[in-house]
Amino acid sequence: MMEIKSKKLVTLDEYIIQAQNRFPGATGELSQLLRDIGLAAKIISREVNKAGITNILGVDGSTNVHGESVKRLDLFADEQLISALDRSLITCMVISEENDGIVRLNSEGGKYIVYLDPLDGSSNIDVNVSIGSIFSIYMRQPRFDTTLVEEDSLQPGKRQVAAGYVLYGSSTIMCYTTGMGVSAFTLDPSIGEFILSDDDFKIPTHGTIYSINEGSYNSWSTGLKKYIKYCQEEDPDTGRPYSARYIGSMVADIHRTLVKGGIFIYPASKRYPDGKLRLMYECNPLSFIIEQAGGMAIDGSQRIMEIKPDAIHQRVPIYVGSPENVKMAKSFLEKFEEQPV
Numbered sequence: 001m002m003e004i005k006s007k008k009l010v011t012l013d014e015y016i017i018q019a020q021n022r023f024p025g026a027t028g029e030l031s032q033l034l035r036d037i038g039l040a041a042k043i044i045s046r047e048v049n050k051a052g053i054t055n056i057l058g059v060d061g062s063t064n065v066h067g068e069s070v071k072r073l074d075l076f077a078d079e080q081l082i083s084a085l086d087r088s089l090i091t092c093m094v095i096s097e098e099n100d101g102i103v104r105l106n107s108e109g110g111k112y113i114v115y116l117d118p119l120d121g122s123s124n125i126d127v128n129v130s131i132g133s134i135f136s137i138y139m140r141q142p143r144f145d146t147t148l149v150e151e152d153s154l155q156p157g158k159r160q161v162a163a164g165y166v167l168y169g170s171s172t173i174m175c176y177t178t179g180m181g182v183s184a185f186t187l188d189p190s191i192g193e194f195i196l197s198d199d200d201f202k203i204p205t206h207g208t209i210y211s212i213n214e215g216s217y218n219s220w221s222t223g224l225k226k227y228i229k230y231c232q233e234e235d236p237d238t239g240r241p242y243s244a245r246y247i248g249s250m251v252a253d254i255h256r257t258l259v260k261g262g263i264f265i266y267p268a269s270k271r272y273p274d275g276k277l278r279l280m281y282e283c284n285p286l287s288f289i290i291e292q293a294g295g296m297a298i299d300g301s302q303r304i305m306e307i308k309p310d311a312i313h314q315r316v317p318i319y320v321g322s323p324e325n326v327k328m329a330k331s332f333l334e335k336f337e338e339q340p341v
Ligand code: P6P
Pocket: 120, 121, 122, 123, 213, 248, 249, 250, 251, 253, 276, 277
């Protein structure tokens, strides 16, 4: 009788518990928080995958803090994530793209602060392009006055205790890091479980894909224009010309960069003088993931995760991906640094 050796499936919950058991002093609270996010992600995935059928598409008429029309699925994702975090009384406050200020949760004594982009890339919802949820987790810093204020959450990205994303694409994938490498899981909808697919994801040191919205070419810096032309030159030894890929959902563009290597860029431009992407709930968490996978993330000069935030919805430029690609881009920005007018 042939023995069929089936590979042992490890669920997200099992993996989180196993990881926690490696730290005898662990209280299990961060594990519970990650499981809360995993549960919300399964519920959001179910709605995203039937959005067209249940008529949840379309805008609900409101606009978010940035004046962007909010899609109903954005609100649904925001509600699911915040209520999941609220139930376990571990998180004291949430800052989300969909809320002007901090959202204080029932447990004002909770030790964690969570930043959320509940549904990044929502402009792609109606055209069935991949979208994602992003989370970033900080420890609340001890203060004598325990009244929670926005300043409690303004910590540099290097102080994140965990971060990750959920990509709702051809399959639903969850990637996260607690600073010990990147773990990736794929949702098996037939059993409603995230199954471990990679427990030490590494980004290629060099890639042949560059990802940027070339529509804003005319407002780029000289250094960036020269770098993109470098990517397009013929040089088989370095795999150039690179391929251009741009999905318009940061989570999808970052996940492709993590898997295949290369560079994703959202620069400053006339329309977005500080860049479009938000530091605290887009750039910091995705930079944490890419750095933990062996990559690099800068704002054009300094490491993204060194930036001391001034505001919860602050925007920054970002150059992120394989270390060789980001270093090359940085060398062009430095060589052709714009002289102040
Ligand atoms: P643009 C989606 O709206 C988003 O916030 C990111 O997910 C994405 O990378 C970026 O904006 C796309 O912006 O200006 O290229 O449409």
